Amino acid sequence: xxxxxxxxxxxxxxxxxxxxxxxxxxxxxxxxxxxxxxxxxxxxxxxxxxxxxxxxxxxxxxxxxxxxxxxxxxxxxxxxxxxxxxxxxxxxxxxxxxxxxxxxxxxxxxxxxxxxxxxxxxxxxxxxxxxxxxxxxxxxxxxxxxxxxxxxxxxxxxxxxxxxxxxxxxxxxxxxxxxxxxxxxxxxxxxxxxxxxxxxxxxxxxxxxxxxxxxxxxxxxxxxxxxxxxxxxxxxxxxxxxxxxxxxxxx
Numbered sequence: 001x002x003x004x005x006x007x008x009x010x011x012x013x014x015x016x017x018x019x020x021x022x023x024x025x026x027x028x029x030x031x032x033x034x035x036x037x038x039x040x041x042x043x044x045x046x047x048x049x050x051x052x053x054x055x056x057x058x059x060x061x062x063x064x065x066x067x068x069x070x071x072x073x074x075x076x077x078x079x080x081x082x083x084x085x086x087x088x089x090x091x092x093x094x095x096x097x098x099x100x101x102x103x104x105x106x107x108x109x110x111x112x113x114x115x116x117x118x119x120x121x122x123x124x125x126x127x128x129x130x131x132x133x134x135x136x137x138x139x140x141x142x143x144x145x146x147x148x149x150x151x152x153x154x155x156x157x158x159x160x161x162x163x164x165x166x167x168x169x170x171x172x173x174x175x176x177x178x179x180x181x182x183x184x185x186x187x188x189x190x191x192x193x194x195x196x197x198x199x200x201x202x203x204x205x206x207x208x209x210x211x212x213x214x215x216x217x218x219x220x221x222x223x224x225x226x227x228x229x230x231x232x233x234x235x236x237x238x239x240x241x242x243x244x245x246x247x248x249x250x251x
Contacts (some may be wrong), residue, residue, distance in 0.1 A: 005168060010062070010064035010065070012062050023046055031194060033199070034213035034217070038250065041222065050087060088166040096146060106123065107163075124141065130159065132188070149182070151178050171202065176203075176205070201213070226241075
């Protein structure tokens, strides 16, 4: 199985505080990888390293490398706008732009200069279909995306990421603000999407990690404690800390 993105000896400091302590991790193409661990353990910080979202935070120092398409994304030559199209991000709280559903989806394409109405219409339908929300919104594409339910808003945000045709989708607890029914719809959608995309998801929800991921990474206090196939992590972890966390002894 080919590795699509790899970090080597990745350290991140907020000022003097070391938040990531030399993370070596490689993600396999076409899989869902879950990152688990207690609050403040570094998993979201690590996720944001993968498309340089931490660049937006002052006083952050990063050492080590993240290699994607045989290039270190932290090289000064990297075009971060292009990088974030290829490695898209979905956040914990749905964050649609205050425009129509249609304009949310075509936003990235219009930035690239796409004006062909037929092409835009096609991408809107395909992206919303892939995000399992087309049937809910196809008759109200020109209404505000903010008028939708939380679960629908989150799926529109996922469609907005898909519209620019990324290879990797990063998700930071994408269902934590949603009810169980919406969560189930998003999980089913992710299982379909992994045929075409590589998905890396931070989740606090153990059962979600065990249901949808192929591999699981367990973080603790800025370190990667264990990384393996999900079944192995949940049923037969190699490390005592992993077992203690999964069985609810802490976290």
